[in-house]
Amino acid sequence: MRLIPGDIIDLMLAQNDIATGQDRAAIEAALGLNQSLVAQYFSWIGAALTGDLGNSLWQNVPVVDQLAATLPITFELGLLAMIVALSVALPIGTYSAMRQDTAGDYISRSFSLLMLAIPSFWLGTLVMVFPSVWWRWSPELNYIPFTEDPLQNLKHMLVPAVLLGLSMSAVTMRMTRTMMLEVMRQDYIRTARAKGLSESLLVLRHAVRNGLIPVVTLIGLQAPLLIGGAVILEQIFVVPGMGLLLLEAVFQRDYPVVSGVFLIVGVGVLLINLLVDLSYGLLDPKVRHQ
Amino acid sequence: MSNPNLLEVEDLSVSFRTDRGWVRAVDSVNLHVAPGETLAIVGESGSGKSVTALSILRLLGDSGQVDRGRILFDGSDLLELDDAGIRKIRGDRIAMIFQEPMSSLNPVLTIGKQVAEPIQLHRGLPWSVALEHATELLRKVAIPDAEHRLGDYPHLFSGGMRQRVMIAMALACDPRLIIADEPTTALDVTVQAQILALLKDLTRETNSALILITHDLGVVARYADRVAVMYGGRIVESAPAGELYSNPQHPYTRGLMNSIPGLDGSPQSRLITIEGQPPDLANLPPGCAFAPRCPHASNVCHDQKPALEQIAEHHLRACHGYE
Numbered sequence A: 001m002r003l004i005p006g007d008i009i010d011l012m013l014a015q016n017d018i019a020t021g022q023d024r025a026a027i028e029a030a031l032g033l034n035q036s037l038v039a040q041y042f043s044w045i046g047a048a049l050t051g052d053l054g055n056s057l058w059q060n061v062p063v064v065d066q067l068a069a070t071l072p073i074t075f076e077l078g079l080l081a082m083i084v085a086l087s088v089a090l091p092i093g094t095y096s097a098m099r100q101d102t103a104g105d106y107i108s109r110s111f112s113l114l115m116l117a118i119p120s121f122w123l124g125t126l127v128m129v130f131p132s133v134w135w136r137w138s139p140e141l142n143y144i145p146f147t148e149d150p151l152q153n154l155k156h157m158l159v160p161a162v163l164l165g166l167s168m169s170a171v172t173m174r175m176t177r178t179m180m181l182e183v184m185r186q187d188y189i190r191t192a193r194a195k196g197l198s199e200s201l202l203v204l205r206h207a208v209r210n211g212l213i214p215v216v217t218l219i220g221l222q223a224p225l226l227i228g229g230a231v232i233l234e235q236i237f238v239v240p241g242m243g244l245l246l247l248e249a250v251f252q253r254d255y256p257v258v259s260g261v262f263l264i265v266g267v268g269v270l271l272i273n274l275l276v277d278l279s280y281g282l283l284d285p286k287v288r289h290q
Numbered sequence B: 001m002s003n004p005n006l007l008e009v010e011d012l013s014v015s016f017r018t019d020r021g022w023v024r025a026v027d028s029v030n031l032h033v034a035p036g037e038t039l040a041i042v043g044e045s046g047s048g049k050s051v052t053a054l055s056i057l058r059l060l061g062d063s064g065q066v067d068r069g070r071i072l073f074d075g076s077d078l079l080e081l082d083d084a085g086i087r088k089i090r091g092d093r094i095a096m097i098f099q100e101p102m103s104s105l106n107p108v109l110t111i112g113k114q115v116a117e118p119i120q121l122h123r124g125l126p127w128s129v130a131l132e133h134a135t136e137l138l139r140k141v142a143i144p145d146a147e148h149r150l151g152d153y154p155h156l157f158s159g160g161m162r163q164r165v166m167i168a169m170a171l172a173c174d175p176r177l178i179i180a181d182e183p184t185t186a187l188d189v190t191v192q193a194q195i196l197a198l199l200k201d202l203t204r205e206t207n208s209a210l211i212l213i214t215h216d217l218g219v220v221a222r223y224a225d226r227v228a229v230m231y232g233g234r235i236v237e238s239a240p241a242g243e244l245y246s247n248p249q250h251p252y253t254r255g256l257m258n259s260i261p262g263l264d265g266s267p268q269s270r271l272i273t274i275e276g277q278p279p280d281l282a283n284l285p286p287g288c289a290f291a292p293r294c295p296h297a298s299n300v301c302h303d304q305k306p307a308l309e310q311i312a313e314h315h316l317r318a319c320h321g322y323e
C-alpha cells in the first residue's frame, strides 16, 4: 500500500494549491508519517490492541466509528449473498448429480461455468445499464438503513446480493455436484436402495448430509472471495458498506482506514472458518463424539 | 404339485458396459432356492457371485444390464416389475446383507434409525413404533444393551457388531429371502462363525430362504444345504453340500477343495491355490473358461463350452469329463 506511487501528502497538497517543501514536512509530522514504517506499524498494533485503530487521515474521525457504521451493511450484503448462493448451488448441484449427463445437467453446469467466468462488476454494470435502456427501470441506488425501512433496504440490497451470490454459487454448485456423485457411489447408498427407498428419500435422507460436509468447508474458503466481491458491488450499487469505505480509502491513501478494514476482514474470515468447524459437529457424528 | 421353490433364476445373463465394450459377467445362470433352505454360491473373486445377487434385486446400477433370463420370485418375474414394484420387494420380501460392514452403514444416521427404516417404510408405522421394533431386532442379533445403543452412530461399533446391525436391518420386515453377499469376509475367524451361526438360526426360525455367497468352501460345509460353484460367470457344478464334499466332480471344485486351509483339522496344512489366473471376462476362450488352468483339459475343452448336465440325482456339472 505504501509502495503505491503518490502518497497522501501529494493528494492533500494537490487539492490545496500550496506546494512548498516546508508544508509537506509539517503535514507529515502532524499525521505521524515522518516516523519509520516499522515504528508506525508498532504504534498502530499497540493502539489496535486497546481498541483504537487511529483516525482517518482525511476526515479525522476514528476509524473504529467508520467501521462500526459500515460493517453491518457489508455483513447484511454478505449474508444475503450467502443465502442466495446456497439456495442456488445446493439444489441445482444435487439435481445435476442425480441427472448426470442429461440435458439438465449440462445446462446447470454451463450456467455454473458462465457464472465463474463472468466478473461480477461486468454483470453489475449490465444490470445497471440494460434494464434502464430497455424498460426504463434501474436498480434502487438510495441506501436506506434496515432499521428505518426494512423493505426498502432489502429492495436496494437485493440486486447486488443476488449478483454476488450467483458468482459465489458457481464453485459451490460444482462442488455439490461432485460430492453428491461421490456419495451416491458409496456402499451405504446401495444398502439404502436395497431397503426399498425411493430415489428422493435416498437423496434427502442418506446422501445430502454426507455430501454437505465437504461443501461446508468450501463455503469457509470462499469468505475472502465474498469480501472481494462486496468491494466491487458496493461501488457499483452505491451501498455504503465496508467495501466502499475501503475503495475510497485506497484511492485517498488513507492508511489507517485501509489497515482497519483489513483487520476486520481478517477477523471475519477467522470467525467464518470457526463457524465452519463448529458446523462439522452438527453434520458429522464422528466429529461430535471427539 | 405346486412349485416348491421361492426363487427361481432362469437362464440369467448380465453384461456391463466397460471401456473395452460390453463384458458378460454372468452367463446363463440357473438357480433355485426353497423356503427354509440355504443355498451357497461359491467361487473365486470376479466369478460373478455379487452380480448374480444384485441382479435379483435389480441393483446393478447404470452400467449393468440383464440381457436375458427370468427371475421368478413367488411366481412373478422380478425383471418385469416397474420401479415401484421392485421397491416394494426390496427390504421387505427380499433383504440383502453386504460384504463391507464398515462402509455399508450410513455414517451420519443412528443405528436405530437405519434398522427402523425398512419397518417405517414398508409397514407405514410411525418412527416411534418402528424404533421399538428396532430395539427388539438388535436384541435378537445379540447386541448388548440394545435400547441404549439405538442412538449410537455406526463408527462406535466394531466390524462384527456392524454386521449384526446389518442382519437386524435385513430381518426387519421378516423377509422370505435373505441374500448375504460374503457377510463375514471382512471379519476375523471367531466373529465369522458367530455371525454365520446367527444368520442360520434366524433364517431357520422364520423358515426363510438364505442365499449365502462366499469364496470359502469351509463356510459352505457347515452352513449350506446346497452349493452352486461359479467360474467365469457360469455355474460349473451344483450339488447338495454333503455330496459336493464327498464327491466333487468338476476339476475347479476339486481345486477349490484343495485350497481350503485345514479342512481336515490340521492347522499346518498348506494353502494350495489353483494354478493360473482367473479368466478375463472380456476375453473368454471359446471353450470351457477353466480349460487354460485345468490339469485334465483336452482338445474338446478348448473348443466347446460344456453344458451343465445332470450326472447324478441333484448333482449337475459343466465339464466335458476326464479320467
Ligand SMILES: Nc1ncnc2c1ncn2[C@@H]1O[C@H](COP(=O)(O)OP(=O)(O)OP(=O)(O)O)[C@@H](O)[C@H]1O
Pocket (backbone or CB within 6 Å): B016, B017, B018, B025, B043, B044, B045, B046, B047, B048, B049, B050, B051, B052, B060, B061, B063, B064, B215, B281
Ligand atoms: N459395475 C460394474 N461395472 C463393470 N464391471 C463390473 C461391475 N460390477 C461387476 N463387474 C464385473 O463383473 C465381474 C463379476 O464381478 P462380481 O462382483 O460378481 O464378482 P464376485 O464373484 O462377487 O467376486 P468377489 O469375490 O470379489 O466379490 C467382475 O469381473 C467385475 O469386473
Ligand SMILES: [Mg+2]
Pocket (backbone or CB within 6 Å): B049, B050, B051, B181, B182
Ligand atoms: Mg462379490
